[in-house]
Amino acid sequence: MSGFDAVGAAYSAHSGSARGRLRHDLVERRLLAELPGRPARVLDVGCGNGEMTLRLAAAGHQVTGVDPSAAMLAAAADRLSARPDLAGHIELVDAGLERLPFDRERFDAVCCHGVLMYLDDPGLAVARLAGLVAPGGLLSVLAKNRRAIGVREALAGDYPSAHRLIVSETDRSTGNLGRETRGDAPEALDRLAAGHGLVPLPWQGVRIFHDHLDDTWAPEPAAYEAALEVEWEASWRSPYREMGHLVHALASRPERGRP
Ligand SMILES: C[S@@+](CC[C@H](N)C(=O)[O-])C[C@H]1O[C@@H](n2cnc3c(N)ncnc32)[C@H](O)[C@@H]1O
Incomplete structure (x- = not known):
């Protein structure tokens, strides 16, 4: 049983709350702006209960959702069964990032949202994800923002935790599901993608004020x-975006023959 089998219901509750929806809406808006108008082949790694898988399929894309948690995949399958119109657009696969059963450069977009924070080696993860991005394709990573660790605790009035996190300059804090999670700096994610031949696009800070x-x-x-619009506008701009709890980092693989 994966660690996520036990927290699937809690994650679904968080994901469906206004606070959870805020991040899905922001990430979806950016993805739909970056994806081609034609149906794209999208891989959603760590798809969880299928929120983005379903949203991107509803927008007309062909989406493969993969997750190593049987409970998460079952939740995604359940939600898919309520949307028979999307059945031909979605495939769900039982797999983790460590063993993705796909050919190299196979997808127009590879998404990995809310997963890196649970992994110790972001370099290895980005290497595996980047390798699956086709020429002209997109890598979309949503990670916990290392730069904003302690902000949530301070704004919520948990001053002892905020003090400890800020003074220690740690890259870890307690996540939404009560587990310790690891943060990545936006520039570090850009560097990792660039190391695999991808060109970083502007990153956004996600969930700054809420x-x-x-x-x-x-x-x-x-x-x-109104809250969504404020978050969207701030997500591109400094110094606001640095304070987002999450960072949405994107990068594209140049078409063959182009730099
Ligand atoms: C916080 S949920 C995020 C789900 C979804 N991507 C979203 O943004 O709503 C994290 C997901 O990552 C999955 N996960 C954990 N370890 C993973 C790994 N090594 N490879 C792929 N997915 C993993 C979990 O099973 C879980 O479904």
Whole structure:
């Protein structure tokens, strides 16, 4: 049983909260802006309960969702069974990042969202993901932002934890599921992608002003939309983006014959 089999329900609850939705909406908006207009072949590594897999399939793309957790994959399959219109657009595969059963440079986009923070070696992970990106394709990594460690705790009023995290300059803090997770600096993610022949695109900070709220935050629809727009505008701009709890780092593989 993978560590995620035990927390699947908790993750689904968080993912479906307004706070969880905020990050999915921000990441989806960027992806849809970067993906080609034609149906793209997308790989969603660590797809969890299939949130982005379903969203990208609903946008017309062909998506392969992979996850090593049987419970997470079952949750994704359950949600897919409620969307028969997407059945021809989605394939779910039981696999971890360490053994992805695909040919090199096979996908127009490779997504890996909310996974790197659970892995000790981001270099190895990015190497494996980058190798699957086709010429002209995209790598999309959503990681915990090392630069913002301690901000959530400080804004939530947990000053002893914030003090400890900030003073120690650690790369680890407690994540949404109560587990210790590891952060990556945006520039470090860009460097890793560039080391595999990809060209970094502008990175965004995700969940800057709403990360310290808990999953009971339930704004009215108009307030949610306003919050989303503020997050979107700030996500590109310094110094705001550096304070995002998550970093959305993207990079593209040049077409063959182009630098
Ligand atoms: C926090 S959830 C994120 C799910 C989804 N990508 C999202 O953004 O909502 C982390 C997921 O990573 C998966 N995971 C953990 N270790 C992994 C690994 N080594 N390779 C691929 N996925 C992994 C877990 O099973 C879990 O479904």
